Amino acid sequence: xxxxxxxxxxxxxxxxxxxxxxxxxxxxxxxxxxxxxxxxxxxxxxxxxxxxxxxxxxxxxxxxxxxxxxxxxxxxxxxxxxxxxxxxxxxxxxxxxxxxxxxxxxxxxxxxxx
Amino acid sequence: xxxxxxxxxxxxxxxxxxxxxxxxxxxxxxxxxxxxxxxxxxxxxxxxxxxxxxxxxxxxxxxxxxxxxxxxxxxxxxxxxxxxxxxxxxxxxxxxxxxxxxxxxxxxxxxx
Numbered sequence: 001x002x003x004x005x006x007x008x009x010x011x012x013x014x015x016x017x018x019x020x021x022x023x024x025x026x027x028x029x030x031x032x033x034x035x036x037x038x039x040x041x042x043x044x045x046x047x048x049x050x051x052x053x054x055x056x057x058x059x060x061x062x063x064x065x066x067x068x069x070x071x072x073x074x075x076x077x078x079x080x081x082x083x084x085x086x087x088x089x090x091x092x093x094x095x096x097x098x099x100x101x102x103x104x105x106x107x108x109x110x111x112x113x114x
Numbered sequence: 115x116x117x118x119x120x121x122x123x124x125x126x127x128x129x130x131x132x133x134x135x136x137x138x139x140x141x142x143x144x145x146x147x148x149x150x151x152x153x154x155x156x157x158x159x160x161x162x163x164x165x166x167x168x169x170x171x172x173x174x175x176x177x178x179x180x181x182x183x184x185x186x187x188x189x190x191x192x193x194x195x196x197x198x199x200x201x202x203x204x205x206x207x208x209x210x211x212x213x214x215x216x217x218x219x220x221x222x223x224x225x226x
Contacts, residue, residue: 043216043219090157101165101207
C-alpha cells in the first residue's frame, strides 16, 4: 500500500463515452502527476499539479482533461478517446524538498478504448 | 533536455544468476537518479536512488552507482530470485523542478 489510491482499476469505454479516472492520496504531498504507460515506450508524463496549480502539460490532446480540486485529489476526465489511448494510466504524488523527492504511485487504471 | 535510455528486454535469467540492467541518462544540471520496480498488477515502487555523483544506492540486494563520467546508473544484483521477476524502470529527477523522466522499462523473468 503506497498511500495513493486509483479508481477504477479497469475501464472499458467506447470512443463516444465520457468517463473519469480518480486518484487520491493521504500522504500530505503537494505535487500530483498523471503518467501514461504503454508497452515498449517510456513512461509518458502527462500532467503535473503543484499546490493544485497545473505546472506541466506535456502536449496532451484536449480529449484528456485533468482536474485537481485540492492537493489530495486528482481526476482525469476522458471524452471521445481513440483506440491508441488504451494504456495503463498511473497517478503519482510527491512532496517538495530534497528529503521528499521520490514518487509514490497508485496501482493504475487499465484503460481499453473500443 | 532530459532523457533516460535503458536496455530493452525482456531479460530471462535462471535463479541465482547475476543481473545487470544498463541505464544511461542525459540531463542538464545535476539530477537525482532512481530505479523503480513494477510487480504484476501494481504501480511503480521506488527500489533505490542516488542523489549525487559516486553515490551508491542499494536495497534488497540490488545496487546502482551514479557515474557522472559515463552518465550511467546500471542496476546490478549478484543472485536473482524468482520473486525479483518484475519490470524495472530507470528514472531521473531534474534538480530544477518536480519533473521525473523514465526509461522504457526492462522486463525481468527469473526461472527456477
